[in-house]
Amino acid sequence: xxxxxxxxxxxxLGLEFARQYAADGWTVIATVRNPDRAxxxxxxxxxIRVEQLDVADVDAIRAFAATVxxxxxxxxxxxxxxxxxxxxxxxSWVYTLRVNVIAPTVLALxxxxxxxxxxxxxxxxxxxxxxxxxxxxGGIIYRSSKAALNAAWRSLAIDWRGRDLAVxxxxxxxxxxxxxxxxxxxxxxxxxxxxxxxxxxxxREQSGSFLDYQGNEIPW
Numbered sequence: 001x002x003x004x005x006x007x008x009x010x011x012x013l014g015l016e017f018a019r020q021y022a023a024d025g026w027t028v029i030a031t032v033r034n035p036d037r038a039x040x041x042x043x044x045x046x047x048i049r050v051e052q053l054d055v056a057d058v059d060a061i062r063a064f065a066a067t068v069x070x071x072x073x074x075x076x077x078x079x080x081x082x083x084x085x086x087x088x089x090x091x092s093w094v095y096t097l098r099v100n101v102i103a104p105t106v107l108a109l110x111x112x113x114x115x116x117x118x119x120x121x122x123x124x125x126x127x128x129x130x131x132x133x134x135x136x137x138g139g140i141i142y143r144s145s146k147a148a149l150n151a152a153w154r155s156l157a158i159d160w161r162g163r164d165l166a167v168x169x170x171x172x173x174x175x176x177x178x179x180x181x182x183x184x185x186x187x188x189x190x191x192x193x194x195x196x197x198x199x200x201x202x203x204r205e206q207s208g209s210f211l212d213y214q215g216n217e218i219p220w
Contacts, residue, residue, distance in 0.1 A: 001047070003116075005029040005072045007055055007107065008079030010038040012177035013124060016192040017076060022046025029072075031055075031064070031079075055079045055103035056095065065110035073116045074199060077104030078124045083141035093141045100145035105152045117164045120199050123153050125169040127212065132219035150210055150220065157208030166202040170195055171212040186213075 004021045008014040009030035018030045022044055031053035032038045038050055053064050083089075083096030104123050115121060127133055129146025150169050157167035172195055173186040194213035201215070210218045 001025060001027050002073040003027045003029065003070055004074045004076065005031075005068065005111070006076040006078055007031045007053065007104070009050075010034075010041050013172055013175065013188060013192060014078045015041055015044070016188040017078065017195075018048055019044050020189075020192055020196060021074075022048050026073075027070075029068070033079075055107070056098050058098075058102065058106055061103060061106050062110050065107060065114075068111060068114050070114075071116035072111060072114050072119060074120045074122065075108065075111055075115060076122045076124065076199075077107060079103065080124065083145065085139050085142065088140050093144075096141050096145045097148065100142075101148045101152060104149065105156070108153075108156060112160065112163070112165075115163075115165050119165045120202050121156075121160075121165055121167045122199055123149055123169045124195075125149050125153075125171055125210070127171045127218055129169075130210070130218050130220060154208050154210075161207070164204070166204050166207040168199070168202055168206065168208075169210045170198060171210070171218055173213050 004026050006014055006017050009018045010032040018028045022028050028048045030041055030048055031051045033054045035050050035052050054060050081096055081099045084092040108121055126146045128139060128143045129150050153169050172191045175186045175188050175191045177188055191213050198211055198215045212218055
């Protein structure tokens, strides 16, 4: 039975990832900041292990990674925050960078030796992290965090070329979640089904790619 480890699994994209993989018979290690508020996740049928992890705490990330004993077939770093959108608040910016960039990178580095042969290491990023695609401005905190995440994970992919795994940065689309809002055009079920197809098809030759949930390349 393959194993998925996913962060931010209590709602939105993370919850849908857990639901779909568990339905297909995967063991899901699902991390959440507050397990007492993960009722929806606990109701998902299947082999799901709920683990507490505050990704804003680097020491907690490393301590958690040390408890992962089994091989991990897919690592999906999904946890993220928007930060303040309409103003450049320094405290919000620092926190957003900690959660969106530092946390997934530290977790991936801590777990790389646990990734099973042929495994996939994925960061959920955003098209808003594309510098080439930015024609509307705004969202400086969020945009810069996702651009930094893409840069960091592109380097991971290069550094890990000798390993039997593939790294990708994946854009889920504008999705109907708490972050995306009800006006978003893409249901979470559709987005995650597409992301799963992209993840399943990733090859080592594609490692380091920036793709959307339909498998299209996104410009840096």
